[in-house]
Amino acid sequence: MPGAQVKEEQFRPGDKVPQSGIYRIEHDKHRMMHHATLTGGTRFPRCKQCGDAVRFVSVRASRGMVLPFRETDILEEYPPQGGLKVVAG
Numbered sequence: 001m002p003g004a005q006v007k008e009e010q011f012r013p014g015d016k017v018p019q020s021g022i023y024r025i026e027h028d029k030h031r032m033m034h035h036a037t038l039t040g041g042t043r044f045p046r047c048k049q050c051g052d053a054v055r056f057v058s059v060r061a062s063r064g065m066v067l068p069f070r071e072t073d074i075l076e077e078y079p080p081q082g083g084l085k086v087v088a089g
């Protein structure tokens, strides 16, 4: 079959950002999709409202310096994983 549709790779919060660039951010209904610049090597952020339901699609890679997301106040850094804190009573 001719590839009429380009398959878009979606990323989820906590996934590693493959490369710096512009990403389209699709929320779970509560907000229109928007775009943000993310830095390669970091983790995709979560949404304060829909949490892990948000999806990221790479739109365009960018070279050189990338400013971290800023106007996307709705996003928050993905919490670090692996170091489970044991709270002793």
Ligand SMILES: [Zn+2]
Pocket (backbone or CB within 6 Å): 027, 028, 030, 031, 047, 048, 049, 050, 051, 054, 074
């Ligand atoms: Zn959201």
